[in-house]
Amino acid sequence: MFDHDKRSAGAQRRRITKALGAAALTGLAAPFVNAQQKTLRFLNCEPGRDNVRAMKVAAAEYERATGVRVVVDTVPPDQVYDKLQASISAGTPYDISGLIFVAHVVLLAQANKLVPLTELMNRHKWGPRIRFPVKGQDYWYPYDYNFCWMYYRKDLFEQKGLKVPTSWDQVLDNAKALTDGQRFGISHPIGSNGAGQWMSIGYMWADGVKLLDDKFALLLETPAMRQKFAAYLDFMKKLSPSMPPGMSQALFATVIGQYSGNQAAMVPYAGRLMEVLEDRSPELAGKTGFFMYPDSAGKQVAVNHGYDGWVVVDTPMREESMKFMAWFTENQYINFLHSAPLHFQPPRMDVYDDRRWRAHPLIEKHGELVDFMRSILTRDDVVIRSVDTEGPAPDVRPGKMFESFGIMEALQNRLLKDMPAPEATELAVRKLKAALA
Incomplete structure (x- = not known):
């Protein structure tokens, strides 16, 4: 197993739960406890060394700029939904989390456990088949494509x-x-x-x-x-x-x-x-x-198709979470993409013309591949x-x-x-x- 392949060998990348439906949502009915003031909990599902470092640098920069602490926990992608669900069941929910399966977003949105991200999504133009709205609202901020x-x-x-x-x-x-x-x-x-x-x-x-x-x-x-x-x-x-x-x-x-x-x-x-x-x-x-x-x-x-994204959980820190997401997606998103510069294909179309993103050595070197990746989004x-x-x-x-x-x-x-x-x-x-x- 390559140490920088984020998928564990024995696990399926996309797994709903052992039991879907009412049984899967039982834990989601637990009440939220009061979050610690001025502390956000972020559940990251990109365990690569560079990925984790990018998230921790962003967290430190946000605390320096705003005084709000962001605690980043990291799990493998196949474990992120179970970890998030368990935190909600225990009454100590994460405020923001990565998710890798649209079915998980649907389950949480239908249970009224997520905050709509439609306004944040509408700030940019997106590639095809990457917005997954539930009843007209976006609850998921995609950070990459994983096309094969x-x-x-x-x-x-x-x-x-x-x-x-x-x-x-x-x-x-x-x-x-x-x-x-x-x-x-x-x-x-x-x-x-x-x-x-x-x-x-x-x-x-x-x-x-x-x-x-x-x-x-x-x-x-x-x-x-x-x-x-x-x-x-x-x-x-x-x-x-x-x-x-x-x-x-x-x-x-x-x-x-x-x-x-x-x-x-x-x-x-x-x-x-x-x-x-x-x-x-x-x-x-x-x-x-x-x-x-x-x-x-x-x-x-x-x-x-393949994809990964973030959700904001409906906790007492929802307003702070939205402020962080707005800041992160404008100020640190490209740094995060650079932690896997060719694998994290941008779903936001503006990034392809952003000189900050194109400045990465591997993106500069493999311009032919980058153009190929972009063509996936534009060819009929x-x-x-x-x-x-x-x-x-x-x-x-x-x-x-x-x-x-x-x-x-x-x-x-x-x-x-x-x-x-x-x-x-x-x-x-x-x-x-x-x-x-």
Whole structure:
């Protein structure tokens, strides 16, 4: 496990709770106790060393400027919701917290435990599919995108005479051509975990697969969508001989290690991969290119959605919390982004033109990647989707589908058990319907 990958190996990145609904909200009904005067408690879910340092510097600067103390506690991202919920249940709630799953925001907002951030959000222009309002109000301030796209070895492409793939057939041809000895052409986790569901399904989004309609009914059970999904499963089956063994057990760090160790020539990830390469293999960073997941016909591309953000909890310190958020998002936000300069992709469009943000050495060096990341937000042919953000509005139901891992089980049935794609699709439909029920 890479020490600066924020996701723990055994945990799912996005997890609602062991029991959703009324049982999950039981603790939220506990009364708040009086917060200590002039002290804010901030629950940070970015445990990287530079991330923690950025938050503590901001806290110290705010106390120097205002006299209000900000206490920063840090937990891994997969533990943040449970920690926040426990603090509310105990009557000692955090005033501000990070959250990594829109379903958690929905649960807390519906329980009237969050303060609206709409006015603060309206100060800036935002990228697509990043505002998740609940009943017309924003309760979540997104601080980054975690899109997943594809990386490739430019030097190996040149040696083999390959072009950046724009269709599934080209991905297949390239992966086959790049599989040579101990090096494999491509890597995609296929386990029932967050890594697989973030890194391996972008192709189906590009090809027009949608899981839910505008009434949260399961679209996947319609004939047209079944056919599209089955075609995606068959594509992944053809791609599997070009993957390293053991991909059902692969996690986030597995893929980084395969690429940096010359074991895979094409891999999925976000900006974190380039940061790792710059830290450990700077020569390889210069040989690395990137592209989005293509569709079957070469007409459009996709990235798998990802996101992180902050919420303000409705405590007696809500006014002080809002003052801090207004100050932080204007005065320290860019410093925070610089703690993971390529991985924390800004969702605020103004940041891309801010010379303070662009002054970071890695952002200056990798201007091509930064322009690519920005193009995800501005191109008309880019599809941005994820299981947990499916449907017409933020809701816990897509989160339940995410936790069912029905998509990943279909991949396993097709790739590992050689189950026919229509049969694997049928089992996925049943699994997702059960989750929605």
